Amino acid sequence: MPLSRLSLEHFRNITAAELELSPRFNLIVGANGSGKTSLLEAIYYLGRVRSFRTARPKHLIQDGQTWFRLVGRITGADNAEQTLGIERGPQGQTLRLAGRPVRQLADLVRTLPIQLLHSDSHLILEGGPRYRRRYLDWGVFHVEHGYHATWQRYAKALKQRNAALRTSRNPRDVAAWSPALVQAAETLHSLRSEYIAMLLPYVQGNLAALVDLPGLEFHYQPGWPEDTGLETALAERYATDLKRGFTQVGPHRADLQPLIDGVPAIERVSRGQQKQLVTALLLAQAELLMEKSRRPCLFLIDDLPAELDHGHRERVLERLLALQSQVYVTTTDANAIPVVAGDSGKRFHVEQGRIAQTG
Numbered sequence: 001m002p003l004s005r006l007s008l009e010h011f012r013n014i015t016a017a018e019l020e021l022s023p024r025f026n027l028i029v030g031a032n033g034s035g036k037t038s039l040l041e042a043i044y045y046l047g048r049v050r051s052f053r054t055a056r057p058k059h060l061i062q063d064g065q066t067w068f069r070l071v072g073r074i075t076g077a078d079n080a081e082q083t084l085g086i087e088r089g090p091q092g093q094t095l096r097l098a099g100r101p102v103r104q105l106a107d108l109v110r111t112l113p114i115q116l117l118h119s120d121s122h123l124i125l126e127g128g129p130r131y132r133r134r135y136l137d138w139g140v141f142h143v144e145h146g147y148h149a150t151w152q153r154y155a156k157a158l159k160q161r162n163a164a165l166r167t168s169r170n171p172r173d174v175a176a177w178s179p180a181l182v183q184a185a186e187t188l189h190s191l192r193s194e195y196i197a198m199l200l201p202y203v204q205g206n207l208a209a210l211v212d213l214p215g216l217e218f219h220y221q222p223g224w225p226e227d228t229g230l231e232t233a234l235a236e237r238y239a240t241d242l243k244r245g246f247t248q249v250g251p252h253r254a255d256l257q258p259l260i261d262g263v264p265a266i267e268r269v270s271r272g273q274q275k276q277l278v279t280a281l282l283l284a285q286a287e288l289l290m291e292k293s294r295r296p297c298l299f300l301i302d303d304l305p306a307e308l309d310h311g312h313r314e315r316v317l318e319r320l321l322a323l324q325s326q327v328y329v330t331t332t333d334a335n336a337i338p339v340v341a342g343d344s345g346k347r348f349h350v351e352q353g354r355i356a357q358t359g
């Protein structure tokens with residue numbers, strides 16, 4: 001469901017803004033340092049309840065202020081409207097959905113699926129497994145019901161087992177958590193495996209449209225040696241787990257690695273191909289979400305010209321619009337953005353934190 005309206009107060013360098021958004025294509029133009037990324041960050045925060053630039057939300061509050069507020073209105077295909085809001089101040093954060101306080105963060109996140117392409121997106125390839133797990137888990141969360149609850153069960157069992165490893169010298173205290181841990185882990189593994197099997201054809205389709213990488217394949221590693229199984233892997237690592245004070249195997253160590261001829265793809269691709277590959281991965285998730293749940297996602301692209309060459313910009317935007325995604329693109333140069341949305345797009349100009357609709 002697209003955002004039809006967004007209001008921001010005291011967010012980064014944006015003092016106050018009220019925006020009526022296009023359900024299709026929103027172009028955000030402005031000079032360096034004007035506030036374009038801050039606007040994308042606000043949308044992202046509303047949908048994911050975290051920033052892609054800082055782990056400390058207090059930095060999002062405008063200098064000299066003590067709180068920020070974001071309110072979005074989403075409009076469904078049947079024109080049904082829903083409001084979601086986040087306010088952060090000295091007393092912490094309050095989340096509201098349809099006028100009511102939200103207790104489970106996941107409820108808000110489920111309401112507004114968001115994908116982001118920006119200068120750090122290459123970390124999916126170049127960074128450690130946690131970046132690829134985050135990529136994978138976004139998709140599984142939105143597509144597989146029950147994933148979130150299982151993940152919570154797993155995280156609880158893992159935390160207790162780790163606490164027992166650190167505080168108790170009795171192997172039985174540690175082993176007591178194994179059945180819950182293993183059961184949740186196996187469910188997570190099977191949900192992730194099912195999701196990957198569904199996702200890969202979409203990845204291949206997008207790769208075919210965007211980049212030619214012969215020999216590319218994806219290797220999923222569940223977080224423990226598959227030939228032994230998790231229970232045995234836990235038993236085998238008990239002594240080193242005890243020494244280190246944490247559990248070394250489990251779905252929290254999973255990875256989904258793109259490989260070319262058996263080596264990480266990152267070793268074999270150019271910088272431009274890296275960006276095309278990452279874009280294909282993100283598009284594939286948006287496409288699968290649409291196919292599986294009939295839910296379009298918001299797609300944010302920060303500084304599109306810096307990410308892709310002209311031909312790829314056009315292809316990516318066309319694919320996104322065909323998917324009915326609501327697209328947000330920032331740029332310093334409007335001429336560098338292909339005209340794809342016709343009359344259904346809107347243009348905003350940002351200058352020193354002030355946002356004006358210009359088309």
Ligand SMILES: Nc1ncnc2c1ncn2[C@@H]1O[C@H](COP(=O)(O)OP(=O)(O)OP(=O)(O)O)[C@@H](O)[C@H]1O
Nearest residue numbers: 012013032033034035036037038059060061062063
């Ligand atoms: N908490 C804050 N309060 C006020 N201003 C802030 C805050 N955090 C960042 N800024 C400022 O907001 C401005 C806008 O930053 P932003 O990254 O959104 O710009 P941008 O238009 O995306 O720039 P670029 O094109 O260079 O990427 C910067 O000058 C930054 O210093």
